[in-house]
Amino acid sequence: MFQKIFNKLRLFWQNKISKENLVIPYKLLNDLLFIGLVFLFFMLVGESLLPGIISTRISFSIVIIAILLDILLIKKLANYLGIQKSTEPNKKALIFSAFVFAIFILNSLVNLFRFNILLAIVVFLLVLLTGYSIYKLAFEG
Amino acid sequence: MRIDLSKEATLDKKSQDVYKKLRIALYFIAVIFFFYILFSTIFPSEYFSFSFLNASSLKNTLTDMQKDDGQFPDKGAVPKKNTTIFYASPSSKDPSQVVVTITLDKKSAPLENGSIAIRKSYKAFFYPTGNPAGENKEAGSSKISDGSIVTDSKSAYVVSGGELLPINNLATFDAMGYQWSDAVPINSDEGTELSEYTRGKLLTISSVHPDGTIFSTQEDNKLYLIKDSEKRPLNSLEEAKTWSNSSPILVSDRSLDTEESCELQKNKLSSGTYSCEIPIDNLADLIGKDYEFQLKTSSDIKMDDVSVEFKKNISYKNMRAMLISFIKRVQMNYVSENIQ
Numbered sequence: 116m117f118q119k120i121f122n123k124l125r126l127f128w129q130n131k132i133s134k135e136n137l138v139i140p141y142k143l144l145n146d147l148l149f150i151g152l153v154f155l156f157f158m159l160v161g162e163s164l165l166p167g168i169i170s171t172r173i174s175f176s177i178v179i180i181a182i183l184l185d186i187l188l189i190k191k192l193a194n195y196l197g198i199q200k201s202t203e204p205n206k207k208a209l210i211f212s213a214f215v216f217a218i219f220i221l222n223s224l225v226n227l228f229r230f231n232i233l234l235a236i237v238v239f240l241l242v243l244l245t246g247y248s249i250y251k252l253a254f255e256g
Numbered sequence: 257m258r259i260d261l262s263k264e265a266t267l268d269k270k271s272q273d274v275y276k277k278l279r280i281a282l283y284f285i286a287v288i289f290f291f292y293i294l295f296s297t298i299f300p301s302e303y304f305s306f307s308f309l310n311a312s313s314l315k316n317t318l319t320d321m322q323k324d325d326g327q328f329p330d331k332g333a334v335p336k337k338n339t340t341i342f343y344a345s346p347s348s349k350d351p352s353q354v355v356v357t358i359t360l361d362k363k364s365a366p367l368e369n370g371s372i373a374i375r376k377s378y379k380a381f382f383y384p385t386g387n388p389a390g391e392n393k394e395a396g397s398s399k400i401s402d403g404s405i406v407t408d409s410k411s412a413y414v415v416s417g418g419e420l421l422p423i424n425n426l427a428t429f430d431a432m433g434y435q436w437s438d439a440v441p442i443n444s445d446e447g448t449e450l451s452e453y454t455r456g457k458l459l460t461i462s463s464v465h466p467d468g469t470i471f472s473t474q475e476d477n478k479l480y481l482i483k484d485s486e487k488r489p490l491n492s493l494e495e496a497k498t499w500s501n502s503s504p505i506l507v508s509d510r511s512l513d514t515e516e517s518c519e520l521q522k523n524k525l526s527s528g529t530y531s532c533e534i535p536i537d538n539l540a541d542l543i544g545k546d547y548e549f550q551l552k553t554s555s556d557i558k559m560d561d562v563s564v565e566f567k568k569n570i571s572y573k574n575m576r577a578m579l580i581s582f583i584k585r586v587q588m589n590y591v592s593e594n595i596q
Contacts, residue, residue, distance in 0.1 A: 138265045139275045145262040146279055150286045157290075161297075164586050172296055200264050225590065 134196055141192045144185055151182040156215070163222045204254055216246060298578050299570050302351070304344040305563040308332030318342045318549075318562060319462045320379065332361065332559035340551040343379055344564050345462040347427060350540045351566035352574070356549065357531040358520060364558035367530050370520035371552050374534060377511035377544035378433070380465040386486030392498040402468020403482075403500035405434055406442045416466035419456030428461045431545040433505035440501075461545060465505070470496050472504035474543060479504060508542045528560075 155178055161169045193200060220242050227235040267275055306318035308331055321342045323329050334340050356372045375382070392401075400406065404415045412429055413420040423429050459466075469482040470490070479490035481499050490496045496504060508514075516539060518532035539547075549564065568574050 135268070135271060138267055139271055139278065141265050142260075142262045142267070142275055143278055143282060146282055149261050150283070154286075154290070164589070165582060168297060168582075169293065172293060196265070198265050 137192060137196060141189065141196060141198065144189045144192065148182065148185045148189065151178065151185060154178065155182065159219060163219060213246075217243065295570070298575055299568040300348060300578075301568070302346045302348055302566040303563065304346075304566075305561060306342065307561050308559055309561075317462070318344055318564060320464075321562075329559070332557075334551075334553065334557050334559065336554055336556050338553075342549050342551075342562065343462070344547050344549070344566070345431075345545050346547070346566045347431070347461055348566065348568065349577070350568075352537055352569035353533055353535050353567040354547070355531060355533045355565040355567065356518075356520070356551075357523075357529060357561075357563045357565075358551070358559055359526075359561040359563075360528040360530070361558040361560050362528060364528065365555050366522075367520060367553050367557050368555040369553065370530055371517055372520060372532060372534065373515045373517040373550040373552070374536060374539065375511060375515045375548045375550075376536075376539040376542045377507055377546065377548070378465055378471070378505070379546045379548070380469060380482045381471055381480070381487060381507045381511065381544070382546075382548055383482065383485055383487045385480075386483070386488040389481040389483065389488035389490050389495070389499065391495050400440075401500045403466070403470060404468075404502050405439045407439045408442055412439060414459060414466055414469075415453070416456070416468050418453060420453045421456040421459050421466055423459045424461075428459060428463075431461050432459070432463075432465065433507075433543070435503055438502040468500055470500050470502070470504040471507045472496075473509040474506050475509045478509065506543055508544070511542045511544060514539065514542060 158169050158173075158175065158178060162175075192198075220239055224235045224239055227238065304317040306316045306321055307313060308329070310316075311328070319342065321328060321340070323334060323341075324339050329340055354374060358367065358370070360367060400415045402416045406413050406415060406420070411422040412434075413422050414434075415421075423432070423434075457463075465471075465482055467483050471480045471482070471487065472478070473480075479493065479496050480487040481490055481496070482488075490499070493504075516534050516536050518534045520530040520532045523529040523531055536547075547566075551562075568578075
């Protein structure tokens with residue numbers, strides 16, 4: 116029985132799901148990634164201002180795992196469809212991300228700045244350095 | 257739909273039309289999801305539960321589960337015409353509705369004439385009334401009296417039975433009705449007079465007021481001392497001061513008589529599940545953090561789970577109150593020095 120179902124699925128895959136049809140899911144996954152990143156951004160803003168306000172309803176790990184799965188699927192589909200995507204980072208998006216990243220770090224160190232400015236500055240610089248190193252590894256390594 | 261996030265992948269005209277429709281649907285679902293999260297943040301529900309299958313689990317948030325005789329209903333078994341009492345202490349102020357759901361064991365008899373009644377006050381104020389307390393004969397000794405609030409550099413504590421009971425956060429301090437003007441700064445380091453006090457159990461929002469607490473009714477200023485799981489009447493404020501230096505905690509006398517109730521109805525989708533919804537706006541102006549639930553039934557039942565959901569009505573008033581509390585919390589994060 117399972118063999119029959121498997122054969123039917125294989126035929127369906129061969130006949131109905133052509134490479135052309137898979138371009139639509141590929142494009143939709145890109146849109147989904149955009150939605151996920153926007154949602155993650157608002158989550159981070161909300162959590163920075165009021166810790167626990169959103170994470171008590173939807174966990175960060177779920178959102179991040181969903182985004183990573185989406186990226187993985189996009190990558191697999193792009194390979195299967197032979198789609199070449201530019202690996203050059205978007206300069207504007209990069210500057211915006213770096214700015215937002217710095218604000219989030221500063222926000223998380225607000226209380227530390229009150230009690231130990233020197234330590235707060237050192238932590239801030241170290242986090243920036245770590246972020247920059249990760250970026251270098253990811254895009255240039 | 258001019259923004260194309262995947263320009264590298266091109267489609268023919270027919271597929272382009274399909275993609276456009278699916279894309280609109282995707283963004284529509286995302287907007288609905290976004291508003292759902294927004295609404296559930298502004299009008300939050302709070303959930304409490306108790307599983308008799310895992311009665312010692314820390315995940316059980318309904319507290320002080322007991323029968324008429326004060327005993328815990330072992331494995332969820334409750335004899336007929338018995339009352340099961342349990343408590344929930346929501347952190348959000350003035351919920352509008354409560355949904356209570358009882359899930360019976362598969363082998364349990366059906367729940368007949370089941371009802372839920374709710375009262376609101378402090379757990380300790382629901383204690384039975386005991387004999388008058390009279391004056392404290394040990395008054396004037398050098399020890400700090402039970403029920404006093406003390407603070408050190410780490411925390412605020414309630415003194416009770418030779419223990420310092422730390423209060424876990426500001427919300428609990430306020431919810432328990434304590435006042436900062438009563439807090440006495442102390443030095444609890446070793447070698448000081450308070451070093452003989454041991455650190456007791458952490459007081460959380462679901463904790464009961466410890467022995468030594470004095471309640472004063474809002475309506476007629478009746479005074480009660482909490483001692484040995486009883487509330488013992490006190491005749492005057494002078495008498496009360498022999499027991500504790502802290503101001504009495506305000507309670508509503510009406511809390512004991514005011515209740516809301518509902519009949520449990522069998523859930524159509526799940527055979528062993530019964531639930532009912534109770535509007536609790538009438539309890540909003542009563543003082544207290546604890547909601548007492550009384551489950552009554554005319555059949556022998558065996559419960560698996562009990563769950564309670566506190567809901568807030570979608571209204572302008574609730575939205576305004578929630579937004580104001582958000583703003584206050586943000587202010588606390590950034591300018592806490594200026595806020596008392």
